[in-house]
Amino acid sequence: MERPDPADRPILVVDFGSQYVQLIARRVRERHAFARIVRHDLTAERARELNPMAIILSGGPSSVYEQGAPRCDPGLFELGVPILGICYGMQLACEALGGTVRPCPAGEYGRAELKVLDHSEDLFHAVPESTTVWMSHADQVHDAGPDFVTLATTSTCPLAAVRHKTRPVYGIQFHPEVAHTPYGALILGNFLDRICHSRGTWTMEAFIERSVVEIRERVGPSDRVVCGLSGGVDSAVAAALLAKALGPRVVCVFVDNGLLRAGERNAVAEAFGAHSNAELRVVDATEPFLRALDGVSDPQEKRIRIGHTFVDVFREEAKSIPGARFLAQGTLYPDVIESGGDRDGPAATIKHHHNVGGLPAELGFELIEPLRDLFKDEVRRLGLELGLPDSLVWRHPFPGPGLAVRCLGTINAERLEVLRQADSIFLDELRKAGLERQVAQAFAVLLPVQSVGVMGDGRTYENAIALRSVDTDDFMTADWSRLPHDLLARASTRIINSVKGINRVVYDVTSKPPGTIEWE
Numbered sequence: 112m113e114r115p116d117p118a119d120r121p122i123l124v125v126d127f128g129s130q131y132v133q134l135i136a137r138r139v140r141e142r143h144a145f146a147r148i149v150r151h152d153l154t155a156e157r158a159r160e161l162n163p164m165a166i167i168l169s170g171g172p173s174s175v176y177e178q179g180a181p182r183c184d185p186g187l188f189e190l191g192v193p194i195l196g197i198c199y200g201m202q203l204a205c206e207a208l209g210g211t212v213r214p215c216p217a218g219e220y221g222r223a224e225l226k227v228l229d230h231s232e233d234l235f236h237a238v239p240e241s242t243t244v245w246m247s248h249a250d251q252v253h254d255a256g257p258d259f260v261t262l263a264t265t266s267t268c269p270l271a272a273v274r275h276k277t278r279p280v281y282g283i284q285f286h287p288e289v290a291h292t293p294y295g296a297l298i299l300g301n302f303l304d305r306i307c308h309s310r311g312t313w314t315m316e317a318f319i320e321r322s323v324v325e326i327r328e329r330v331g332p333s334d335r336v337v338c339g340l341s342g343g344v345d346s347a348v349a350a351a352l353l354a355k356a357l358g359p360r361v362v363c364v365f366v367d368n369g370l371l372r373a374g375e376r377n378a379v380a381e382a383f384g385a386h387s388n389a390e391l392r393v394v395d396a397t398e399p400f401l402r403a404l405d406g407v408s409d410p411q412e413k414r415i416r417i418g419h420t421f422v423d424v425f426r427e428e429a430k431s432i433p434g435a436r437f438l439a440q441g442t443l444y445p446d447v448i449e450s451g452g453d454r455d456g457p458a459a460t461i462k463h464h465h466n467v468g469g470l471p472a473e474l475g476f477e478l479i480e481p482l483r484d485l486f487k488d489e490v491r492r493l494g495l496e497l498g499l500p501d502s503l504v505w506r507h508p509f510p511g512p513g514l515a516v517r518c519l520g521t522i523n524a525e526r527l528e529v530l531r532q533a534d535s536i537f538l539d540e541l542r543k544a545g546l547e548r549q550v551a552q553a554f555a556v557l558l559p560v561q562s563v564g565v566m567g568d569g570r571t572y573e574n575a576i577a578l579r580s581v582d583t584d585d586f587m588t589a590d591w592s593r594l595p596h597d598l599l600a601r602a603s604t605r606i607i608n609s610v611k612g613i614n615r616v617v618y619d620v621t622s623k624p625p626g627t628i629e630w631e
């Protein structure tokens with residue numbers, strides 16, 4: 112997406128496989144500049160089209176002198192925009208501009224004491240002469256060549272920060288994006304404010320204003336927008352933004368796909384009625400969804416079929432909405448990244464989010480996704496800014512594929528009902544313990560595993576339920592919630608006693624990574 116407005120010129124964060132790419136993007140956004148993560152093979156020509164304010168080269172696990180190590184287009188250094196290389200990114204920049212990189216005599220991991228050589232340098236403005244930084248490297252720039260000046264050192268890393276003499280290219284061997292580098296935010300801020308002259312105008316208010324203008328430019332006066340509404344935060348915020356731009360030309364469609372949680376359909380219809388004056392249509396589509404999923408156990412296949420069936424339902428509904436040329440969804444940045452990214456995004460596909468990788472090639476609508484560049488916590492702030500109530504803004508997310516990706520193996524109405532009952536008991540216990548708002552997302556998963564038990568002196572051989580609860584802000588990384596044992600005990604007892612077909616309950620203690628939040 113080209114961004115002609117200079118206030119929106121992105122900071123491109125080039126991904127070389129660092130664990131911290133997301134964190135770099137978030138730190139930039141915290142300084143009110145718009146960060147966008149891009150693949151390392153982005154061409155200089157495409158970069159020019161994106162009209163970036165600056166480029167940040169991330170760290171990464173490779174060594175620049177290895178065969179096949181990821182590199183960037185050397186043309187990036189010719190664009191004339193400021194470039195900041197971090198760790199691997201610094202090594203790459205120095206190598207590309209005449210330096211050499213070698214293994215360090217000893218790797219440097221964790222805290223190091225940085226000595227800043229010159230305080231008049233913009234990058235280190237107001238940073239103390241000696242400060243702690245966080246390092247994680249086994250290679251370093253051995254010789255930066257004649258064109259770089261040294262800005263800072265540590266006892267084992269003589270070139271801990273460098274600046275090119277004639278181009279706006281900077282390199283730092285340490286990681287400013289992690290919390291263990293106390294002046295890291297200031298150093299990144301110096302790069303943005305003093306070197307890139309960022310005006311810090313990427314704020315939520317400005318985002319709303321720009322989105323409203325963009326939506327009005329795209330949607331003509333006789334066009335209407337079908338907005339997929341799920342009852343989750345993202346689609347509620349997307350709908351509110353669209354309603355602000357287009358008023359009654361937005362028609363919200365909530366699909367009951369038969370994969371919803373207990374009571375969800377009524378709760379969504381009620382919450383919507385109370386907080387919006389846009390039209391809401393509730394479509395019962397249980398039958399086509401269950402038919403599409405019949406006999407399917409592969410997780411990606413499930414997501415693709417669900418994505419397609421959603422679109423079929425939206426198309427059918429659009430037949431009775433004259434001028435319905437657009438389909439709006441509450442797609443977020445993590446949905447896009449984890450589905451394999453867009454044209455410029457990093458490549459690995461973790462799972463096809465039904466609303467991105469699961470869409471059919473022939474959509475039959477033009478897509479409007481006003482939140483496509485935002486993280487979850489940013490969407491929540493946007494929702495509050497748009498006046499949505501706390502109860503909606505802080506709802507746990509619920510995936511569009513719903514219980515289908517929590518019912519492992521093949522799906523049928525009976526297995527879904529077992530899962531629905533167990534899930535509702537777990538959520539009820541969480542609510543009673545006053546912990547629902549404290550955890551980010553909680554649910555039950557039905558495992559296609561049978562185990563032996565003993566109930567009422569008899570042998571049982573039934574299915575197992577896994578309970579999952581996670582803590583996270585942005586849903587890109589997550590830790591499992593340390594729930595009280597008593598609460599888990601109550602949920603387990605109630606589930607085994609009252610849900611027919613379940614004789615074992617386990618609690619999932621896997622963080623993300625290495626797990627994902629959902630099991631499929």
Ligand SMILES: Nc1ncnc2c1ncn2[C@@H]1O[C@H](COP(=O)(O)OP(=O)(O)OP(=O)(O)O)[C@@H](O)[C@H]1O
Nearest residue numbers: 339340341343344345346366440441508509510511
């Ligand atoms: N049952 C549904 N009916 C209509 N549209 C849906 C439904 N479920 C999902 N969608 C569409 O798919 C998009 C992505 O779903 P997703 O679950 O990521 O977002 P959300 O439901 O809006 O928010 P949350 O992540 O908080 O659940 C939604 O924003 C919505 O446009």
Ligand SMILES: O=c1[nH]c(=O)c2[nH+]cn([C@@H]3O[C@H](COP(=O)(O)O)[C@@H](O)[C@H]3O)c2[nH]1
Nearest residue numbers: 463464465508509510511512586627628629
């Ligand atoms: O609308 C959605 N369609 C999907 O296909 C989908 N897959 C995962 N999720 C939700 O995304 C967040 C991250 O989940 P994962 O760690 O499992 O990828 C969690 O909040 C998940 O519930 C989805 N939401």
Ligand SMILES: NC(=O)CC[C@H](N)C(=O)O
Nearest residue numbers: 170171198199248249250
């Ligand atoms: N964290 C990094 O970017 C490491 C870069 C490179 N692999 C090194 O060991 O020095």
Ligand SMILES: [Mg+2]
Nearest residue numbers: 343509510511
């Ligand atoms: Mg949802």
